[in-house]
Each structure stands twice: as structure tokens, then as C-alpha cells.
Amino acid sequence: MKDMNNRQVRVPGPREHDIAxxxxxxxxxxxxxxxxxxxxxxxxxxxxxxANQPPRQPKWR
Structure with missing residues (x-):
């Protein structure tokens, strides 16, 4: 039987984001x-x- 490498690779994004x-x-x-x-x-x-940013302004149509 063949050896199948069927792993899915997940490339994580940055965990810490710059607030500015x-x-x-x-x-x-x-x-x-x-x-x-x-x-x-x-x-x-x-x-x-x-979670801590101010609420967004509503978009009026």
C-alpha cells in the first residue's frame, strides 16, 4: 500500500496586531x-x- 501524506497545512497569521x-x-x-x-x-x-474598539457608525442607505 502507498504511504499517503494527506496532512492539511495551516499557515497561521500574526497573533499580535499593531493597534495604530x-x-x-x-x-x-x-x-x-x-x-x-x-x-x-x-x-x-x-x-x-x-472587543474594546468604539461602536461603528451606521451606514445610511
Whole structure:
């Protein structure tokens, strides 16, 4: 019987995200960015950043 290597390879992303880059990407203001940095430090996991960021503005149609 043949030896089959059928493993799936998962390449994990970065575990720690830069808070300044996240705020710039999602349009979070400098005051909120400063609060997040004070609370979490300059790098944090994505789920902690998202749990502590301010609520999004509604998109009106």
C-alpha cells in the first residue's frame, strides 16, 4: 500500500496586531487610538482590539 501524506497545512497569521495600523485601517480617531493603546499596549490580539474598539457608525442607505 502507498504511504499517503494527506496532512492539511495551516499557515497561521500574526497573533499580535499593531493597534495604530488597525485604527488607521478602520478609521478610528486618534483619541480612541490613544485609549486602546493605554488599555492594551501597542500590540494585542485581534479579538481584544475588536472587543474594546468604539461602536461603528451606521451606514445610511
Amino acid at each position: 495600523e488597525h485604527c488607521r485601517k478602520f478609521g478610528i480617531g486618534p483619541a480612541e487610538e490613544k485609549k486602546l493603546k493605554k488599555l492594551l499596549g501597542s500590540h494585542a490580539p485581534l479579538h481584544e482590539i475588536q
